[in-house]
Amino acid sequence: MATTTLPEFLRSRRERLHPESTGRRRTPGLRREEVAARAGVSVTWYTWLEQGRGGVPSDDVLERLARALELDDTNREMLFLLAHARPPPRRYTPPSEVTPTLQRVLDSLRVPAFVKTPTFQIVAWNRAAVAVIGDYAALAERDRNMLRRVFHPEAATFLPHGEDMRRTALAAFRVDIERAGASEEAAALVDELMQTSEEFRRLWAENELSTHGVKSRRFFRPEVGELLFDASTFSVDDSDGLSMVVLSPADDASARGVEQLLNDHGGR
Template sequence: MKPDVAGLGGFLRDRRARLVPDAGLAGRRRTPGLRREEVAARAGVSVTWYTWLEQGRGGPPSDEVLERLARALELDAAGREALFLLARQRPPPIEPAPSSPVTPAVQRVLDGLATSPAFVKTAAWDVVAWNAAACVVFGDYDAIPPAERNGLRRLFGDPAHRARLPDWEEIARFAAGVLRLDVTRGFPDAIALAAELLETSAEFRRVWAAGEVRTQGSGLKRMLLPGGGLVTFDYATFAVDGGPGLSMMVFSPLSETDARTIADLVARRAEQAATDPRAQAQAGSTQPFSS
């Protein structure tokens, strides 16, 4: 049996009925929720036109009007998406991921992965949260400027970082393919990063020209660690609530030997922090940051 999904008119009527009238305007009402004229006033549209929408008349509203209706009806993110799908048969425009820190709950997940480097990144590959293991593997995020906490800028613009990646070519194609998909999805920060790298990096232009499209998914990654030799990781990517395009990448050491190597490096970093006040200020700050 086909699921029963209300059309735009039914959706608007249902959400209008769920709202509580403003104080002093409740009065006696035969039906719950707001009246049509109250929703129209909130959204800045005419009562006649709003009535037509609930009756399934007239053409589809513009994005701007839909955004005003979403605010007038106090829709959450899921409700806003449903409104656009019903009115225009497509999701709403993608908003840039917030630059605010990730939630404490997400940070606790990161910190709980003692020997698995993990970080949260935006669609433009800006790292916005990390754990101690990530600092000893990918570079000390606590100590570097925010502009340098970008995975693709490092991948295509940092020769020292490239030298630590035996499989750089495959990693570069994978990363460019993931970025291309996010550009296609319309993430503004991904579009801006792609334009920047096309201007600044001949290697990126070469890889981008291959036209590959990838999902982040999972796979293997090898890295040469400072003082730690070659380590192989099994990585997986997870979507993160809090903003469009945010994802968490977790790199799990493939062997017990690799896990011990990471554990030793993390312990060494903690010991240094205990004896060096400057290192202590950095290593003790695995909190999220603004990109």
């Protein structure tokens, strides 16, 4: 089956729009000249675009067409994929709140899991995360940030082999904030850590980049000793950049340790 083309996509979205006038029309949707006027492009050029001979539109023109055609985020992404074979640039907005459904997903897990923003701010967590990592609710909001925690001078008390975690977390942070678009929050966090952490300055200068992937993470709790996890990160749809991190015990000893900590913190 043939895939959708850019001309087909533009025509179909134009025909779905309701004209502002109330007069009867022979064809559905807006006329080409109406879309062109909304987007600030010439009627001739837009007509060629729908005919497959208008050339490759710039990002700016695609954004104007997306607004003119009243596209939601999914259709805006499809517009860019059809025109440029890549997603559109991210438009940074403050991440949305965690939904009750997502919180129920977290609460159903017997392994540590939490939800973070592109700037690594922790906005939701489950009981296992509290048992293994610490009680986020007891922290001030600014201190619920992964980078602030792993680059804190006292991080060594609960993060054995913290060098690897700091390096991989920072490499993923750099990718996340670029995907999300520039933000004052990200810039302020980087400036702060550049001033307060010599190790942050050293690692930031290395300019290392990586996606989250599956990473090994080690935590130390006096009650059970060292715990080894495989950390997996999952994007949360329709959430303006939120992602969920799940820490799966990497061996039987770590799984038993998590269960013991959960029981010590009140079980289910």
